[in-house]
Amino acid sequence: xxxxxLNIGFGNAVITDKVVAVITPSSASxxxxxxxxxxxxxxxxxxxxxxxxxxxxxxxxxxxxxxMQPETLANRLISNSEDKE
Numbered sequence: 117x118x119x120x121x122l123n124i125g126f127g128n129a130v131i132t133d134k135v136v137a138v139i140t141p142s143s144a145s146x147x148x149x150x151x152x153x154x155x156x157x158x159x160x161x162x163x164x165x166x167x168x169x170x171x172x173x174x175x176x177x178x179x180x181x182x183x184m185q186p187e188t189l190a191n192r193l194i195s196n197s198e199d200k201e
Contacts, residue, residue, distance in 0.1 A: 120196045124172065124182040124189065128162040132196050136173045138186045146171050153179035 121129035139146050150171060153159040158178045161168075166183035173179060182189065 120200065122189065122192055122196060124162055124180065125184045126162065126164045128182075130172060130174065130180060132193060134175045135193065136175055138189045138193070139171050139173070140186055141168045141171050141181070149173070149179055150181070153177075 120132045122132045122135065123129050139149075141147065141150065150159065150168075156177075158176075160178055160180045163181050163183040168181045169184060170182045170186040170189055171179060172182060172189070
């Protein structure tokens with residue numbers, strides 16, 4: 117089975133099956149998760165210098181920062197899952 121990719125902006129993508137959650141960075145838990153990932157060297161910044169608008173939590177405990185809105189990423193995840201069916 118071919119893995120499907122989720123475009124997270126600027127030519128970057130993650131494997132949809134590995135995404136656990138997409139959260140907003142402004143929440144207290146989002147800030148804590150980002151700092152813990154930075155200290156553990158598990159943070160991947162895919163914003164290309166833009167403002168972080170969403171935090172993607174992966175099954176590997178990596179944290180991916182994206183400049184795209186969480187709603188946009190969620191809609192893309194939903195459409196990818198519908199395409200599989």
